[in-house]
Amino acid sequence: xxxxxxxxxxxxxxxxxxxxxxxxxxxxxxxxxxxxxxxxxxxxxxxxxxxxxxxxxxxxxxxxxxxxxxxxxxxxxxxxxxxxxxxxxxxxxxxxxxxxxxxxxxxxxxxxxxxxxxxxxxxxxxxxxxxxxxxxxxxxxxxxxxxxxxxxxxxxxxxxxxxxxxxxxxxxxxxxxxxxxxxxxxxxxxxxxxxxxxxxx
Amino acid sequence: xxxxxxxxxxxxxxxxxxxxxxxxxxxxxxxxxxxxxxxxxxxxxxxxxxxxxxxxxxxxxxxxxxxxxxxxxxxxxxxxxxxxxxxxxxxxxxxxxxxxxxxxxxxxxxxxxxxxxxxxxxxxxxxxxxxxxxxxxxxxxxxxxxxxxxxxxxxxxxxxxxxxxxxxxxxxxxxxxxxxxxxxxxxxxxxxxxxxxxxxx
Numbered sequence: 001x002x003x004x005x006x007x008x009x010x011x012x013x014x015x016x017x018x019x020x021x022x023x024x025x026x027x028x029x030x031x032x033x034x035x036x037x038x039x040x041x042x043x044x045x046x047x048x049x050x051x052x053x054x055x056x057x058x059x060x061x062x063x064x065x066x067x068x069x070x071x072x073x074x075x076x077x078x079x080x081x082x083x084x085x086x087x088x089x090x091x092x093x094x095x096x097x098x099x100x101x102x103x104x105x106x107x108x109x110x111x112x113x114x115x116x117x118x119x120x121x122x123x124x125x126x127x128x129x130x131x132x133x134x135x136x137x138x139x140x141x142x143x144x145x146x147x148x149x150x151x152x153x154x155x156x157x158x159x160x161x162x163x164x165x166x167x168x169x170x171x172x173x174x175x176x177x178x179x180x181x182x183x184x185x186x187x188x189x190x191x192x193x194x195x196x197x198x199x200x201x
Numbered sequence: 202x203x204x205x206x207x208x209x210x211x212x213x214x215x216x217x218x219x220x221x222x223x224x225x226x227x228x229x230x231x232x233x234x235x236x237x238x239x240x241x242x243x244x245x246x247x248x249x250x251x252x253x254x255x256x257x258x259x260x261x262x263x264x265x266x267x268x269x270x271x272x273x274x275x276x277x278x279x280x281x282x283x284x285x286x287x288x289x290x291x292x293x294x295x296x297x298x299x300x301x302x303x304x305x306x307x308x309x310x311x312x313x314x315x316x317x318x319x320x321x322x323x324x325x326x327x328x329x330x331x332x333x334x335x336x337x338x339x340x341x342x343x344x345x346x347x348x349x350x351x352x353x354x355x356x357x358x359x360x361x362x363x364x365x366x367x368x369x370x371x372x373x374x375x376x377x378x379x380x381x382x383x384x385x386x387x388x389x390x391x392x393x394x395x396x397x398x399x400x401x402x
Contacts (some may be wrong), residue, residue: 074401081397084390091383112395120391127384134255136376138361138384145357146381147388149350154392156346158400160339176337177393180347181386182292183328183339187348188385189285190321191355192378194313196282199359200275 004037008045015045023048023063040167047171054178061086064117065174069166077158079166080173085115087174089123090181095133096125103128106140110147153184205238209246216246224249224264241368248372255379262287265318266375270367278359280367281374286316288375290324291382296334297326304329307341311348354385 005012018024024044027035044066051057051065068074068082103125107114114121131137138146157176161169206213219225225245228236245267252258252266269275269283304326308315315322332338339347358377362370 077397077401081394081401084393084397087390089383089390090386107391110395112391113398114391114394118391118394120387120394124384124387124391127380127387131377131380131384134376134380136373136380138377138381142357142361142381143384143388145353146385147392149353150385150388150392151396152346152350152353153389154396156343157393158396160343172337173393175335176332176339177390179328179332179335179337180339180343181389182290183325183332183344184347184351184385184389185291185382186321186325186328187344187351188354188382189288189290189378190308190313190315190319190325191348191351192285192358192374193282193315193319193321194311195352195355195359196278196285197314200278200282 001035001037004041004045007042008049010045010049018045018048021059021063023059023066043165043167043171047167050171050175054175055087057086057088061088065170069170076166076169079170080158080161082115083170083174084177085118087177089119091123091127094126095129096122097129099125099128099132102140102143106143106147109144110151112147202236202238205242205246208243209250211246211250219246219249222260222264224260224267244366244368244372248368251372251376255376256288258287258289262289266371270371277367277370281359281362281371283316284371284375285378286319288378290320292324292328295327296330297323298330300326300329300333303341303344307344307348310345311352313348 001012001015005015008015015024019026024041027037027041030036047066047069048062051062052059057065065083065086068079071079074082100121103121106124107121128137157173157180160176161173202213202216206216209216216225220227225242228238228242231237248267248270249263252263253260258266266284266287269280269287272280275283301322304322307313307325308322329338358374358381361377362374
């Protein structure tokens with residue numbers, strides 16, 4: 001147990017809590033008070049840490065991602081898609097009503113479906129509502145370009161996945177999605193600086 | 202002055218402070234204690250508000266954006282590029298040394314230049330250093346795809362600019378860049394969910 005704590009960089013009481021809550025599978029009992037843990041435990045704890053600390057997910061949502069990983073009826077890619085579905089959106093939505101038809105039209109144009117649990121439709125409608133309220137509504141053409149750019153990136157990120165172990169693949173996919181966000185935003189500013197400069201010449 | 206406060210949604214003392222600091226040009230004096238303000242004052246205040254409140258910029262950086270707008274030797278696009286250069290990066294960089302050569306190579310591959318004032322090279326090196334430390338370094342191919350996606354978006358955003366007034370164009374460009382960030386991040390998650398699902402079938 002103490003080795004597990006060290007390798008996962010999580011305190012022992014936290015690990016015990018995950019065991020009690022069923023987020024972590026029990027180790028093989030060796031005697032009355034000792035259990036043997038293996039690589040699968042370390043990987044699972046790393047994934048839980050990534051989902052809670054990097055993704056800021058609640059344990060309730062983490063559990064549903066873990067359920068997807070453990071559900072043998074899902075394929076490897078389904079488990080990854082499922083984890084993305086459950087990621088909390090980067091902003092919370094207040095007013096969404098006005099822009100929902102636009103969001104639905106956007107999703108339809110790109111042949112995109114969203115699962116029932118996804119909060120992304122609401123979040124997107126909320127973001128578009130804010131933009132309109134501030135007098136800067138994006139055009140459909142702009143949104144389509146953003147969607148195409150997002151698809152380019154998603155396809156490349158999936159191509160980059162090399163792991164064969166499901167838990168590892170989901171961890172890598174989710175952590176990359178989140179940690180590459182600032183990279184994308186910085187590159188967008190750099191691109192804007194450069195595209196502006198080119199048009200200026 | 203009170204009408205200006207109302208239209209810009211800024212308190213009078215704040216407007217007086219901007220006047221004293223030279224961020225806002227003085228109105229035309231009409232009598233000893235009154236001055237006449239026009240549309241250019243409202244637009245300038247809206248821009249300052251957008252830069253401080255939406256972009257989270259310090260007044261010192263705001264001043265440099267305003268200087269770019271007021272500098273008649275710069276073209277319209279140069280003023281926009283200059284404003285983007287001065288946007289604070291979405292993350293701050295601690296460790297950057299290790300990844301700087303990779304960032305420089307990335308910039309060179311895309312024929313991108315960064316102005317001296319840009320903090321984006323450092324921020325990018327910092328983000329890549331974090332990713333590597335967490336065991337998820339992106340490949341050059343991934344970074345190139347992100348850069349291509351960023352260029353697609355930047356070009357479309359510039360195409361969408363319709364304003365002819367410089368201050369308005371810079372305001373629209375900068376506010377759109379910032380407010381469309383969550384839209385891009387949400388669309389990326391939606392794309393990932395959908396690309397994963399397609400590969401699963």
